[in-house]
Amino acid sequence: MENKNIPFQTIDWDNIPKTEHKGKSGIAYWQTLQFEGLRVRVVTYSANYVADHWCEKGHIVYCLEGEVVNEQKNGESSILKPGMSYIVSDDLSSHRSVTKDGVKLLIIDGDFLKLKS
Template sequence: MQTEYTILDWSTIIESVKTGEQGFSSTKEIRINDMKYRIIDYSPGYLADHWCEKGHIVFVLEGTLISELSDGSSSILNKGMGYVVSDYLSSHRSRTDIGAKLLIIDTIE
């Protein structure tokens, strides 16, 4: 099925909540064709419970995100910043000290 034009009404999507290694995340997700669009809120002190190798487009809507790479490096991303990573080219995970709200776009596995 092709979608020429779709309104994304985030107010109608029920949040799912997941605990991290520390803190929690709440996610609203919309799937269209083979794409996944998510708004994710990370609580202050959040640390992901896994390393991710999936490709994403990530945009910080609010707060500050610290993106850690498995090689020990990290990037600090503030509101208005983001990153792009391809599938299986880096292991990364998210954390935040003050909380963050993200828009993440990726393909459905």
């Protein structure tokens, strides 16, 4: 791809296909737009979802619906409710998502979140 810019576009998320990703328990459904160095997803976690790994990637996460607990490997945790976000750069936490009743998130990640020295 020669053009690395992202042209203006509207996105009807209802028309973006879903891919299924099993967790330790529950299922995540991803609707993904991939650009060079940038990934934008709407992710829906089912009820009783527990991620099957500790993630160290950076993210910008915005909660659209429901509630998610963000567990960190160091024992800390936080809860996102609709209208709340978290932001972290790559390699600054080991985190995973856990839901009781399910959640729908907008997640943005990419090269701009790489750890700066």
